[in-house]
Amino acid sequence: MLASERDQLKAEINKMAKKYDHHRSGLIPVLQLVQNVSRHISPEAMQDIAEAFKIHPVEVQGVVSFYSFLSTEKKGKFVIRLCRTISCDMAGKEAVANQLENELGIEFGETTTDGMFTLEFTNCLGMCDQGPAMLVNDDIHTKVTPEKVADIIESYRSRFGAHVIQGEHA
Numbered sequence: 001m002l003a004s005e006r007d008q009l010k011a012e013i014n015k016m017a018k019k020y021d022h023h024r025s026g027l028i029p030v031l032q033l034v035q036n037v038s039r040h041i042s043p044e045a046m047q048d049i050a051e052a053f054k055i056h057p058v059e060v061q062g063v064v065s066f067y068s069f070l071s072t073e074k075k076g077k078f079v080i081r082l083c084r085t086i087s088c089d090m091a092g093k094e095a096v097a098n099q100l101e102n103e104l105g106i107e108f109g110e111t112t113t114d115g116m117f118t119l120e121f122t123n124c125l126g127m128c129d130q131g132p133a134m135l136v137n138d139d140i141h142t143k144v145t146p147e148k149v150a151d152i153i154e155s156y157r158s159r160f161g162a163h164v165i166q167g168e169h170a
């Protein structure tokens with residue numbers, strides 16, 4: 001991260017800390033902001049957050065390690081989280097997982113070298129009757145089949161944004 005980017009992020013951190021009156025209730029929103037902007041929480045960011053909230057960096061580190069959506073390792077622009085809980089497992093999660101790995105050339109827990117995609121497993125997403133289910137950032141995809149995987153990945157390679165993927169909730 002460039003010095004100017006760090007300064008910019010530090011300014012945002014301080015602004016949010018002020019908004020929460022430096023109260024710990026602002027920690028998660030600030031960490032989410034940093035995760036979204038930098039795609040990870042760096043040691044420098046933890047330091048800046050600790051200073052902004054007037055707490056020890058170890059406390060910030062503790063929060064980061066507790067929540068799976070926060071990471072100290074840089075993740076891809078798109079984080080794919082495939083549900084591994086029983087309903088999705090029985091609905092064919094393994095075949096979808098294999099296809100995702102083949103399509104991206106990485107294993108679960110890894111990020112593509114172009115920094116675009118990270119593959120992870122997650123627990124139940126609350127869409128058990130429509131499994132296999134997976135999240136791509138905030139977008140939920142249901143009834144995913146190995147045949148659909150290439151198109152889903154391509155749709156993210158070619159665009160950003162949209163929070164709902166039309167036609168996949170039925």
Ligand code: FES
Binds near residue numbers: 127129
């Ligand atoms: S078991 Fe996969 S969404 Fe609930």
